[in-house]
Amino acid sequence: MTALYRDQPWRPPRPQNVVIPGPAGPLEAIVEDPAEEGGGEPPALAVVCHPHPLYQGTMRNKVVHTVARAANRLGAPSVRFNFRGVGASAGGWDEGRGETEDVLAVIEWARRRWPDRPLWLAGFSFGSYVALQAAAAAAPAALVTVAPPVQRFPLGEGPAPRLPWLVVQGQADELVDWQAVQAWVEARPQPPELVLLPETSHFFHGRLNELQAAVQDFLQRTARGSEA
Numbered sequence: 001m002t003a004l005y006r007d008q009p010w011r012p013p014r015p016q017n018v019v020i021p022g023p024a025g026p027l028e029a030i031v032e033d034p035a036e037e038g039g040g041e042p043p044a045l046a047v048v049c050h051p052h053p054l055y056q057g058t059m060r061n062k063v064v065h066t067v068a069r070a071a072n073r074l075g076a077p078s079v080r081f082n083f084r085g086v087g088a089s090a091g092g093w094d095e096g097r098g099e100t101e102d103v104l105a106v107i108e109w110a111r112r113r114w115p116d117r118p119l120w121l122a123g124f125s126f127g128s129y130v131a132l133q134a135a136a137a138a139a140p141a142a143l144v145t146v147a148p149p150v151q152r153f154p155l156g157e158g159p160a161p162r163l164p165w166l167v168v169q170g171q172a173d174e175l176v177d178w179q180a181v182q183a184w185v186e187a188r189p190q191p192p193e194l195v196l197l198p199e200t201s202h203f204f205h206g207r208l209n210e211l212q213a214a215v216q217d218f219l220q221r222t223a224r225g226s227e228a
Helices: 064-071 097-113 124-136 178-187 208-227
Strands: 016-019 026-031 045-049 078-082 120-126 142-146 165-169 193-197
Touching: 016 097, 026 064, 026 097, 026 193, 045 064, 045 097, 045 124, 064 078, 064 142, 064 208, 078 097, 078 165, 097 120, 097 124, 097 178, 120 124, 120 208, 142 208, 165 178, 178 193, 193 208
Parallel strands: 045 078, 045 120, 120 142, 142 165, 165 193
Antiparallel strands: 016 026, 026 078
């Protein structure tokens, strides 16, 4: 029986600092696994990508943490990690190419740790771009892209994901034009599910609960759909 919502009070899992082998050297990461707090069999495993490394983006970003927490509340372990050159991760900025290799290495590591579990792949801002770039090779069961930077990176390149996919965008985003995101979504061959949050900035100040609820609802529906 997979662990989705449970009746007893929920406790956040204890963060574990881990080091994952990466293509440019070790990658710093945080694992949060509800099973270590008494959870049941996980419905999936979640890997979450952080925003732009050159603009203070790290795995400790509050949006990244919120997305990981949504997965945790459904019983899924989450892996947040620092791209190459961020924090204690080896290497240096590689314009998205090496960062895509980084997330694929993290996914490979996570799949060895939690074998036979579906992958929930997510990213915030630049991390959305990397998650999309990695999706074809990683074959996730679900994809979550928060504030995808459609005007800054070539998100239209590559095959369109054919899987459950959620886009969450704030309508007061000062860095990503929500109307451009909406147009990009509607132009996809198979448009992803789009959640627009009014009066919400790029970093979801004061709106993290709404973000978590949107992601959690989507992932729960995805998990239940895969069990049907």
